[in-house]
Amino acid sequence: MRLLVTRDDYFEAAMRLLATEGAGNLKIGVLCKSLKVTSGSFYGYFGSFEGFVTEFLVYWEESQTDRIVRLANAPADPVERIHLMKELAGQVPHDAEAAIRSWAHTAPQVAEAQKRVDERRLEALEAVLRPAVGSRREARTLAMMGITLLVGLQQWRSPVTHAEFDLLFNEFEAVALNRVADRAAS
Incomplete structure (x- = not known):
């Protein structure tokens, strides 16, 4: 057994x-076994599975949305911001996100978090x-297209490969940059 794990260790597991x-296999016993700890460690941190889910969803929103937005x-350069947003979106754990979206169909707390994440990502991409x-x-239309591409790819492919992500999002980036060029020309 491991002597010490952190909350983040649980979230990453x-x-x-x-x-x-x-999501069907996201259970206390499975989590503890994967981390080689006892369930007492889990209960010491979270008190219950519901407590864990609440904290996990906050972790997910922060690490996979708020951090990316920050x-x-x-960068001050708008073109650089577009490129960086694409690169960061490519690093999202797509298979885990697809599972979270599926889990949201049966868990209202997860559905609320998913809705917040989707809206925050849409607003962030529009702002970029x-x-x-x-x-x-x-900007809103392009942001909707980008979020739709991301969610669609995550739901369609498992695993999402870097090649597939790059194929779609390099094209999305090109469309956005064409708009920048059109604006500069006019």
């Missing part, structure tokens, strides 16, 4: 389990695109 076995907004394309409406 949960992401791996979701990616490989789905990083993507760091707007300075580059100029129009709020066009």
